[in-house]
Every structure is written in C-alpha cells, then in structure tokens.
Amino acid sequence: MRRDDLQRDADGGLKHFLTIDGLDRPLLTEILDRAEGFLGVSEQAVKKVPLCRGKIIANLFFENSTRTRTTFELAAKRLSADVLNLNIGTSSTSKGETLLDTLRNLEAMHVDMFVVRHNVSGAAHFFAQHAAPHISVINAGDGSHSHPTQAMLDMFTIRRHKGDFGQLTVAIVGDILHSRVARSQIHALRGLGTGEVRVIGPRTLIPAPVEDLDVRIFHDLREGVRDADVVIMLRLQRERMTGALLPSEREYFHLYGLTEAQLETAKPDAIVMHPGPINRGVEMDSQVADGPRSVILEQVSNGIAVRMAIMSMCIGSQNRRSQGEGDG
Amino acid sequence: MRRDDLQRDADGGLKHFLTIDGLDRPLLTEILDRAEGFLGVSEQAVKKVPLCRGKIIANLFFENSTRTRTTFELAAKRLSADVLNLNIGTSSTSKGETLLDTLRNLEAMHVDMFVVRHNVSGAAHFFAQHAAPHISVINAGDGSHSHPTQAMLDMFTIRRHKGDFGQLTVAIVGDILHSRVARSQIHALRGLGTGEVRVIGPRTLIPAPVEDLDVRIFHDLREGVRDADVVIMLRLQRERMTGALLPSEREYFHLYGLTEAQLETAKPDAIVMHPGPINRGVEMDSQVADGPRSVILEQVSNGIAVRMAIMSMCIGSQNRRSQGEGDG
Amino acid sequence: MRRDDLQRDADGGLKHFLTIDGLDRPLLTEILDRAEGFLGVSEQAVKKVPLCRGKIIANLFFENSTRTRTTFELAAKRLSADVLNLNIGTSSTSKGETLLDTLRNLEAMHVDMFVVRHNVSGAAHFFAQHAAPHISVINAGDGSHSHPTQAMLDMFTIRRHKGDFGQLTVAIVGDILHSRVARSQIHALRGLGTGEVRVIGPRTLIPAPVEDLDVRIFHDLREGVRDADVVIMLRLQRERMTGALLPSEREYFHLYGLTEAQLETAKPDAIVMHPGPINRGVEMDSQVADGPRSVILEQVSNGIAVRMAIMSMCIGSQNRRSQGEGDG
Numbered sequence: 001m002r003r004d005d006l007q008r009d010a011d012g013g014l015k016h017f018l019t020i021d022g023l024d025r026p027l028l029t030e031i032l033d034r035a036e037g038f039l040g041v042s043e044q045a046v047k048k049v050p051l052c053r054g055k056i057i058a059n060l061f062f063e064n065s066t067r068t069r070t071t072f073e074l075a076a077k078r079l080s081a082d083v084l085n086l087n088i089g090t091s092s093t094s095k096g097e098t099l100l101d102t103l104r105n106l107e108a109m110h111v112d113m114f115v116v117r118h119n120v121s122g123a124a125h126f127f128a129q130h131a132a133p134h135i136s137v138i139n140a141g142d143g144s145h146s147h148p149t150q151a152m153l154d155m156f157t158i159r160r161h162k163g164d165f166g167q168l169t170v171a172i173v174g175d176i177l178h179s180r181v182a183r184s185q186i187h188a189l190r191g192l193g194t195g196e197v198r199v200i201g202p203r204t205l206i207p208a209p210v211e212d213l214d215v216r217i218f219h220d221l222r223e224g225v226r227d228a229d230v231v232i233m234l235r236l237q238r239e240r241m242t243g244a245l246l247p248s249e250r251e252y253f254h255l256y257g258l259t260e261a262q263l264e265t266a267k268p269d270a271i272v273m274h275p276g277p278i279n280r281g282v283e284m285d286s287q288v289a290d291g292p293r294s295v296i297l298e299q300v301s302n303g304i305a306v307r308m309a310i311m312s313m314c315i316g317s318q319n320r321r322s323q324g325e326g327d328g
Numbered sequence: 329m330r331r332d333d334l335q336r337d338a339d340g341g342l343k344h345f346l347t348i349d350g351l352d353r354p355l356l357t358e359i360l361d362r363a364e365g366f367l368g369v370s371e372q373a374v375k376k377v378p379l380c381r382g383k384i385i386a387n388l389f390f391e392n393s394t395r396t397r398t399t400f401e402l403a404a405k406r407l408s409a410d411v412l413n414l415n416i417g418t419s420s421t422s423k424g425e426t427l428l429d430t431l432r433n434l435e436a437m438h439v440d441m442f443v444v445r446h447n448v449s450g451a452a453h454f455f456a457q458h459a460a461p462h463i464s465v466i467n468a469g470d471g472s473h474s475h476p477t478q479a480m481l482d483m484f485t486i487r488r489h490k491g492d493f494g495q496l497t498v499a500i501v502g503d504i505l506h507s508r509v510a511r512s513q514i515h516a517l518r519g520l521g522t523g524e525v526r527v528i529g530p531r532t533l534i535p536a537p538v539e540d541l542d543v544r545i546f547h548d549l550r551e552g553v554r555d556a557d558v559v560i561m562l563r564l565q566r567e568r569m570t571g572a573l574l575p576s577e578r579e580y581f582h583l584y585g586l587t588e589a590q591l592e593t594a595k596p597d598a599i600v601m602h603p604g605p606i607n608r609g610v611e612m613d614s615q616v617a618d619g620p621r622s623v624i625l626e627q628v629s630n631g632i633a634v635r636m637a638i639m640s641m642c643i644g645s646q647n648r649r650s651q652g653e654g655d656g
Numbered sequence: 657m658r659r660d661d662l663q664r665d666a667d668g669g670l671k672h673f674l675t676i677d678g679l680d681r682p683l684l685t686e687i688l689d690r691a692e693g694f695l696g697v698s699e700q701a702v703k704k705v706p707l708c709r710g711k712i713i714a715n716l717f718f719e720n721s722t723r724t725r726t727t728f729e730l731a732a733k734r735l736s737a738d739v740l741n742l743n744i745g746t747s748s749t750s751k752g753e754t755l756l757d758t759l760r761n762l763e764a765m766h767v768d769m770f771v772v773r774h775n776v777s778g779a780a781h782f783f784a785q786h787a788a789p790h791i792s793v794i795n796a797g798d799g800s801h802s803h804p805t806q807a808m809l810d811m812f813t814i815r816r817h818k819g820d821f822g823q824l825t826v827a828i829v830g831d832i833l834h835s836r837v838a839r840s841q842i843h844a845l846r847g848l849g850t851g852e853v854r855v856i857g858p859r860t861l862i863p864a865p866v867e868d869l870d871v872r873i874f875h876d877l878r879e880g881v882r883d884a885d886v887v888i889m890l891r892l893q894r895e896r897m898t899g900a901l902l903p904s905e906r907e908y909f910h911l912y913g914l915t916e917a918q919l920e921t922a923k924p925d926a927i928v929m930h931p932g933p934i935n936r937g938v939e940m941d942s943q944v945a946d947g948p949r950s951v952i953l954e955q956v957s958n959g960i961a962v963r964m965a966i967m968s969m970c971i972g973s974q975n976r977r978s979q980g981e982g983d984g
Contacts, residue, residue: 046710054374300764382702
C-alpha cells in the first residue's frame with residue numbers, strides 16, 4: 001500500500017495525515033484553502049466552531065513538546081472537541097504495555113483521533129496501519145522522518161505573503177540531516193510547484209539522498225539566500241546531534257547564523273521563517289528574529305488554523321464514511 | 329454504620345460507590361441496566377449527554393494510573409461534567425497538608441464528586457465518612473481492599489455475553505492475595521447469584537479468609553477452569569509483591585499462565601477476561617489475549633458506560649436530596 | 657508609568673490585575689461587589705455562567721501550586737472559558753526559550769488571559785508590560801512581592817463577616833518579611849480604609865519599610881491580637897526561609913502559634929484566617945483551625961467568586977476595547 005493510499009479514504013478525502021510525501025497538489029491546496037477559512041475563528045469573540053463537538057481527540061506525546069501539544073489542543077478546542085492529554089512516557093508503557101496494546105485500549109475507549117508524536121520514525125504510520133477504520137491519526141512529528149503539520153503551516157504562511165508558489169525561490173538553512181521539518185517542507189514545496197527549492201548547510205548536515213528531491217544544494221549562506229523570496233531557518237536540534245558533526249555553536253553561527261548582513265543578497269521583500277523555539281545567537285540573531293522580515297509569530301498563529309483544517313477534514317471523512325455505513 | 333448504609337441515601341439510592349460488599353442484587357442490577365443505556369452514547373456522533381452539566385468531578389489519584397484516570401475522565405466528559413485532574417502525590421500533601429485538609433479544601437471549592445485512588449485500604453471510605461452531605465465519593469481502587477468499578481464493568485461484560493448469572497461457573501485466576509479486583513469481583517459475583525465462583529492460584533497467593541466468601545479453591549489451572557463459562561485472569565502486581573511468594577515469572581507462566589492448551593477443559597464458548605494492562609507471556613500468552621474468546625477490549629469499552637452509570641446515579645441522588653431540601 | 661495605570665484601561669476599568677498597590681477604594685469595592693454576585697453560581701445545579709465562553713485562559717505556573725492553579729481553573733471554567741494549563745518549568749524554558757519568546761508565542765496562539773505565578777518578583781508586571789493590547793495578565797503570586805487575588809478574597813471574607821472596614825482592627829501574624837500575601841493584604845486593608853492594621857512577628861521577620869505602610873508593629877502575640885476583630889495567620893514559608901531567622905518550629909509555635917489561650921485577648925467575635933495550607937502545630941493548633949472562629953474554608957470558597965469577578969472584569973475591559981475599535 002502506498003503511503004498516500006493509507007492517508008486517503010475511498011473518495012480521495014483525507015483520512016489520516018501522516019506525511020506530505022505522496023499528497024497531490026489539489027489536496028495540499030484544499031488544506032490551505034480550508035485553513036484560510038479558520039483564520040477568522042481566532043479573531044472572533046467566541047473562538048469556537050462546532051465541527052468536532054462530542055469528538056474525543058487524544059494527544060499521544062511519547063516525546064515531550066508542550067508547544068506543539070498546546071497548538072493541537074487549542075485547535076481541537078476551537079473545533080469544540082474534547083481533548084485527552086496522555087503523556088505516554090510516564091504511563092502504560094512503564095507498566096510493560098506494548099504500543100499496540102495502548103492503541104487498542106484507546107480505541108476501545110472510543111477515541112476518534114490520535115495526535116501522535118514519537119521519537120521513532122514511522123510511529124504515526126504504525127498507528128494508522130493498525131487503527132480501527134473509524135479512527136484518524138495525525139503525525140505531530142516522528143523521529144527524523146516527518147512533521148507534516150509544521151510544513152503545511154509554513155506553506156500557508158508563504159502563500160499568504162507571496163501568493164503563487166511557481167515564481168518563488170525558497171531556501172532552507174541548517175541541519176537538514178536531522179530535520180523532519182526540512183524533509184516535510186521540501187515535499188510540500190515540491191508538491192505545490194515551487195520555482196526553486198534550495199538547501200543550505202555544512203556538508204556533514206546535508207544527506208546525500210536530498211538531491212533526488214530536486215533541490216539545489218549550497219554550503220555558503222550568502223550564496224544560498226541570493227535572490228530568495230523565502231528563507232526558512234531550521235532549529236538546531238542539539239539534543240538530536242550524535243557525534244561531533246559541528247565544531248561549536250559559535251562556529252555554526254559564524255557560518256550559518258542569519259544576520260542582516262547575511263540576508264543582504266536575498267530579495268528586499270524576502271520573509272524569514274523559523275519553526276521555533278529559536279536559539280537566539282545560534283540559528284539567527286535577535287535583529288533578524290524580531291525584525292520586519294520575520295514572520296515567525298505569524299507561523300504560530302497560522303499553525304492553529306492549519307491544524308483545525310486538517311483535523312476537521314479527517315473528522316469530515318469519518319462522518320461521511322459512517323453515514324455511508326448507515327445508508328448501506 | 330454498615331458500609332452499605334454509608335453508600336446509600338435515605339431513599340436507598342446510590343450516594344457513594346465504595347465497595348461491592350453489602351450492596352444488594354437490585355442495586356447491582358440497576359447499575360448494569362443503566363450502563364446498558366449508556367453503551368450507545370459512545371457510538372453517537374456527539375458522544376455526550378447533559379446529565380452532569382455544570383458539575384465538577386475531581387480525580388484524586390494518590391496512586392498513579394493513567395488508564396483508570398482516563399476512563400473516569402472520559403465517562404465524566406460524556407456526562408458533560410467538568411473534570412479536575414489532581415495528581416496529589418506532587419501537590420498539597422508535599423506541603424504537609426493532611427488528607428482531611430485536602431478534602432475540606434476541595435469541598436470548599438464546591439467540587440461535586442471525588443474519584444479517589446489511593447494505595448492505602450480504606451482511603452475512599454475515609455473520604456466518604458468525612459465529606460459534606462452534598463458530595464459523592466467513588467472508589468477507583470484502595471490498597472488491596474476494593475476496586476468496585478472494575479468489578480462492575482466485569483459483571484456487565486459477563487452479563488452481555490452470558491445472560492443470567494445463576495447458571496454460570498466463573499473462575500478467577502492469579503494473585504488473589506494482593507488483588508483488590510478479585511475481592512470486588514467475588515462480592516459482585518456472589519451478590520448477583522452466580523452459580524459457582526472459583527479462585528485458582530498458588531497456595532501462597534490465596535488468603536485463608538477467602539473460603540468464607542463461598543468460593544471453591546483450586547491450585548491446578550486445568551482443573552480450575554474445567555467447564556468454566558468465564559475465566560478471569562488477574563494482573564500480576566509485580567510492584568505489590570513483597571518477599572519471594574513466587575519462584576519466577578517464567579515458573580508462574582508455566583503453572584498459571586493461560587494458553588489455548590490450558591483452556592481446553594473450559595466450556596467451548598468460555599470467555600476470557602483481564603483488567604489490563606496484560607503482562608503478555610506472564611498471565612497469558614498472546615494467542616489467548618488476542619484470540620476469539622478474549623473480551624478484554626470490550627471490558628475497556630464497557631468500563632466507560634459502567635462508570636457513566638455509577639457517576640450519574642450518585643449525581644442523581646445529590647439532585648434528589650437538594651430538591652428535597654428546597655421543598656422542605 | 658505608574659503601576660495602577662498599567663492595570664487600568666482608558667475608561668478606568670480593570671485591564672490587568674497585578675498588585676493592590678495603587679488601586680483606589682472604588683475599584684477594590686467594585687471587585688468585592690462583583691464577587692458577591694458570583695457567590696451564588698457555586699450553589700447552582702449548573703455551576704456556570706457564559707461570560708467568558710470561547711475565551712482561552714492560560715495558567716502559566718513557573719512555580720508549582722496545585723491549590724492556587726485549581727481555584728483559577730475552577731473560576732475560569734465557571735465563566736465557561738477554555739483553560740490551558742502550562743507547567744512552564746518543564747517545557748519551553750528548558751529548551752532555552754526566553755520569557756519574552758514564551759509570551760509572544762502564546763499571544764500568537766490568541767490566548768486571551770495569562771494567569772502568572774513566578775518565583776521572581778515583577779514577573780507578572782513584565783508580562784503585562786510586554787503583552788499585546790488585547791491580553792490581560794493576572795498575578796497569581798510573584799516572588800515575595802504580591803499575591804493580590806489572595807488579598808482580595810481575604811477582604812471579601814472580612815467584609816462578609818464584619819461589614820464596614822472603618823471600624824475594624826485587623827492583625828496579621830507571622831513571617832511578614834517573606835510574605836507576598838501580607839504585603840498585598842496591607843495594601844488592600846489600607847485601601848479599603850481599615851481602622852487599624854497591625855503586624856505581629858519576631859523582629860527578624862518584620863522588614864523595616866513596613867512602617868511606611870501605616871501599620872502598628874507588635875512582637876508579642878497576646879498584645880498584638882488584643883481587641884482585634886480579625887486575626888490573619890500567615891503560612892510559614894519553610895521553603896523560602898534562607899538562613900537561620902528562626903530558632904525552630906517548636907519555638908516559633910510557642911511564641912507565635914495561635915491557640916485558644918493566645919486568642920483570649922481578641923474580641924469575642926473575632927474571626928481567624930489563614931491562606932492555607934496550614935502547618936498544624938506551627939502557625940496554629942487544630943483547636944483554632946477547626947474551631948468556631950475559623951473562616952479558613954470560607955476563604956477557599958470565596959476565592960473562586962473573587963477570581964471570577966477579577967477575570968470577568970478584565971475580559972469585560974477587553975470586550976469594551978475591541979468593540980470600541982469596531983465602532984471607530
């Protein structure tokens with residue numbers, strides 16, 4: 001079964017959201033269009049729509065991330081769902097329960113959607129493969145594989161500023177090797193027909209297979225951002241660095257840290273992005289992070305609208321399928 | 329005051345739910361009948377009924393159990409209550425506050441119901457004895473004493489598969505000595521008029537007073553499950569085992585672990601139960617756990633309906649009593 | 657900018673609630689009057705009013721306090737808000753994020769109100785100074801500086817028992833030096849025109865500048881409570897005591913622990929207060945804590961009504977201001 005098949009229902013609707021790889025342009029565009037409609041909900045006095053009322057959404061975070069969990073929780077609550085926060089590290093698995101037993105038990109409790117974050121690549125796919133048909137799984141980051149909701153909120157932010165992707169040059173800077181975010185961004189940018197996608201970083205942090213993804217590789221920051229419309233900085237995953245791939249953070253900042261000087265070669269109206277939290281003075285200096293070209297906080301706001309879009313599309317697929325059963 | 333008196337209001341309704349011991353057959357049956365009505369709620373698109381809207385239910389877990397807490401939380405949310413999760417181990421008691429002060433403070437916050445789990449036997453009774461009249465207490469497991477909601481969901485599962493208890497032979501296998509679940513199951517099975525109740529386990533793990541409960545004792549698994557309609561496996565509470573009552577887990581599995589071969593003497597349509605989480609390869613092998621006779625995941629689903637039944641009956645008693653005051 | 661200016665909107669309404677210092681009598685009285693109206697909500701069958709429906713209130717507790725967090729959570733839920741509990745100690749700051757980045761990110765998620773507790777004095781002010789205009793900040797305790805909601809619930813409790821403040825003698829007993837509660841109480845009592853405010857404690861625990869606050873200082877407990885209408889005991893913050901300011905808890909109790917004997921000189925109808933949790937046998941004995949003059953549990957109940965009042969006033973200010981924008 002191809003991965004995109006696992007993600008889609010019989011009508012081509014979104015059933016799970018696991019990876020960008022294999023999703024086509026109309027579906028990616030539908031997610032962005034839907035998110036557009038949800039942007040306004042956060043501005044309303046009553047920040048709620050009843051699309052997921054009575055649904056149970058479980059946050060299964062095997063890897064701790066308060067920030068990402070919070071955005072999913074807020075998105076779920078704005079859709080009027082009930083949210084269950086399960087910090088799995090400290091619960092059943094410590095009693096020797098297998099991942100599959102955890103899944104089966106939560107299924108038996110009639111949870112409707114799992115938001116899964118795990119430090120092992122493929123964990124969300126595993127859940128989706130084994131989940132009962134009425135359940136949706138959303139990947140909130142698995143190992144160094146994929147972080148598709150982050151990529152979609154980045155695409156949404158780019159589209160709001162730059163419109164059509166066909167004319168754009170987008171540069172991704174940093175630790176491409178360990179970044180599930182980068183991998184998902186590249187698939188999304190390619191899927192949306194981006195003019196040129198570049199990756200920039202030291203040789204040790206750019207994996208060889210990245211060339212197959214149709215990107216241009218740069219090792220010099222100033223060269224890489226030349227005439228770019230969008231510069232996406234990655235977070236230096238210090239906790240994920242194994243071995244001495246980098247001399248020091250200071251050296252890294254000297255070579256790949258974004259400053260106003262380094263940005264000089266980019267287009268004058270280029271936007272600067274970062275998934276957060278920023279290591280100030282490592283990936284970029286504060287002048288850039290808080291400067292007029294930074295859209296970093298917009299990314300956070302957009303993240304809630306994009307997650308609402310994805311969640312509501314998956315729940316919509318469930319509703320259509322259960323009505324189908326009723327009709328049949 | 330007899331324990332059942334503490335649990336009932338002046339009209340005989342359920343005020344607290346602390347122990348099965350002393351509850352009569354009509355009340356046990358009423359709980360099962362009510363739960364039947366709640367089963368459907370989990371299947372609805374909007375999984376909610378407004379029976380406890382505006383009520384505050386506090387989960388007081390002095391002993392950590394994500395799984396049990398989650399089922400109570402889901403049951404409460406489906407009844408539209410607001411849920412307060414208090415992990416007491418890390419809060420007020422660490423500031424030197426007494427149990428009674430904790431109770432009085434939560435009472436003063438107008439909490440309506442306490443779900444109490446504690447590693448000391450009698451903790452839930454203590455809360456019920458000292459709680460203000462408008463508050464209900466539900467025992468979610470106290471020491472090695474009682475775990476009455478688990479027993480009721482087991483009864484519910486048995487009734488749905490086997491109907492009338494009068495004709496049934498039910499075997500409980502494992503560490504009877506340390507099991508609050510077994511104690512509550514025996515009381516519930518006896519209270520519902522079960523034909524024959526058996527306990528099976530090594531001599532060191534079957535306490536002498538169990539004979540007074542009108543059960544047959546077996547030390548051989550194949551003999552014990554002969555012609556049984558229901559086989560209930562207990563979880564081996566490794567964390568509760570003090571001293572060397574068992575040679576090893578391997579030896580335990582050899583003697584008391586359930587396999588298809590050991591099940592051969594049971595009735596062909598016998599069902600196999602376990603409160604979860606399973607120690608696969610200790611209490612039973614995966615062939616049985618995931619096999620056609622296993623109803624283990626149904627137990628989880630039924631647990632939510634049964635807890636909704638018990639919670640709504642207690643809140644109903646509160647409402648009747650407060651209306652009574654209003655009338656008087 | 658004066659502190660009270662930061663706390664108020666252009667119409668003089670309450671925008672943030674950071675400190676009692678600088679708030680005038682009409683505003684303090686308005687809070688108490690509003691809280692009066694909310695007392696009844698906790699007595700209703702459905703303990704909810706829709707004043708903050710669809711609003712997101714984030715509990716940012718950098719310093720752990722289950723009790724205080726719970727009362728804010730209950731207050732928010734009774735106002736129908738959605739609550740986000742963020743235990744910041746274990747999240748973003750551990751990834752090296754600055755306080756300002758945390759604030760900006762939560763702002764970007766369209767949180768409407770921050771309830772901030774921090775062990776550094778001025779933390780809530782910092783948040784209020786840097787927050788976007790549509791956000792309110794409530795101080796739930798900052799360092800040894802201020803704990804204004806606790807002080808207001810104490811004032812509310814006093815007014816319900818004693819009426820007009822002008823005729824009252826109020827004695828505050830204990831570790832004045834380290835107590836943010838005492839500081840806020842003194843400002844509130846003075847602001848409401850209390851007849852006489854006294855502080856009682858060992859010389860080492862009464863800071864010199866307290867004299868400027870127009871209070872009488874006593875070092876002898878029996879002398880200090882003579883003819884008092886209200887005796888407020890402070891909690892001995894053992895965790896905050898640096899160095900050997902006290903000989904021992906036993907010695908402290910002997911000199912400053914409240915007993916019926918020590919209370920003899922107070923007015924016969926004097927009330928005894930404590931912010932909780934009580935160290936029984938240190939600040940007071942159980943005879944007093946549980947005796948007829950103790951209003952300690954009423955304080956807890958009143959705390960929810962007072963917090964509802966303050967939260968709804970701040971949200972009301974937001975609503976007026978955003979409507980103003982709409983009209984302009």
